[in-house]
Amino acid sequence: MTDATTPITCRDTTWLVSSARDQPLTPQQARQLAAHLAGCAACQVASRQFAQLFAQLDTLLARETKPDDAT
Amino acid sequence: MMDTARDPWQALAGERPFLLRLARLQLGSQADAEDAVQDTLVGAARGWNGYAGRATLRSWLTGILRHKIVDLIRSRRPGPIAQTPASTFDGEAEFDGLFTPDGAWHPDTFVDTMCGATLAAQRQLLDIVELCMRRLPKDTARLFLMREYLGMELKEIEEQCMLTNANLRVVLYRARMRLRECTVRSWGEPE
Numbered sequence: 001m002t003d004a005t006t007p008i009t010c011r012d013t014t015w016l017v018s019s020a021r022d023q024p025l026t027p028q029q030a031r032q033l034a035a036h037l038a039g040c041a042a043c044q045v046a047s048r049q050f051a052q053l054f055a056q057l058d059t060l061l062a063r064e065t066k067p068d069d070a071t
Numbered sequence: 072m073m074d075t076a077r078d079p080w081q082a083l084a085g086e087r088p089f090l091l092r093l094a095r096l097q098l099g100s101q102a103d104a105e106d107a108v109q110d111t112l113v114g115a116a117r118g119w120n121g122y123a124g125r126a127t128l129r130s131w132l133t134g135i136l137r138h139k140i141v142d143l144i145r146s147r148r149p150g151p152i153a154q155t156p157a158s159t160f161d162g163e164a165e166f167d168g169l170f171t172p173d174g175a176w177h178p179d180t181f182v183d184t185m186c187g188a189t190l191a192a193q194r195q196l197l198d199i200v201e202l203c204m205r206r207l208p209k210d211t212a213r214l215f216l217m218r219e220y221l222g223m224e225l226k227e228i229e230e231q232c233m234l235t236n237a238n239l240r241v242v243l244y245r246a247r248m249r250l251r252e253c254t255v256r257s258w259g260e261p262e
Binding site for chain 1: 093126129130131133134137166170173174175176181183184185186193196197200201216218219220222225240243244247248250251254255
């Protein structure tokens with residue numbers, strides 16, 4: 001009954017990209033996200049933009065250095 | 072790093088404004104922010120020889136400050152976040168303009184700029200992110216930084232701030248959506 005990859009919208013995609021930063025996506029969510037990204041040029045751009053933003057946040061907030069580096 | 076060649080106090084003082092802005096965003100209280108930053112700088116001065124330029128000075132200090140802020144927040148009694156404007160939790164309606172009614176990116180409002188093309192300097196890119204972060208509503212910034220800076224798990228934030236999981240996730244979503252909008256628009260501006 002439930003299709004493993006029920007299509008999702010671009011808007012749903014932004015929600016999943018944000019959620020994935022907090023907790024792992026379920027296998028079904030990951031499949032839905034991958035399937036949508038594969039066919040959507042705008043979301044490919046947006047998810048790269050999010051990735052760049054998240055990388056910059058990690059640097060700005062010193063998340064890429066191990067917390068134990070600090071005294 | 073060149074930083075180590077300078078007078079430690081001078082180098083540390085140069086990072087104070089950034090640390091203070093970060094602590095203020097996170098703690099709300101100016102006095103608490105001053106204390107946390109002061110502790111950080113004193114601790115860093117004491118441990119200066121151990122620093123030895125492993126990371127940039129700013130990220131080393133940002134890491135130390137993180138511990139001070141986590142301790143402070145955990146020592147506070149759980150309570151709802153100070154001022155909760157009604158709009159903080161009213162869902163995702165503010166992003167309606169970004170999408171078509173059926174949930175696709177709206178071609179009129181979608182910004183497809185990637186970073187790197189016009190703004191090469193890493194420091195400049197980070198300044199943009201910081202500026203955009205400072206434009207977030209106060210409570211949003213606090214919750215966002217508990218997650219993104221302090222690295223607290225959602226559950227702990229929910230308990231500390233007396234929020235439901237659904238509310239917290241919407242706040243984090245909105246913060247990231249706003250930051251994306253804000254940063255991609257700056258990436259598109261000529262240097």
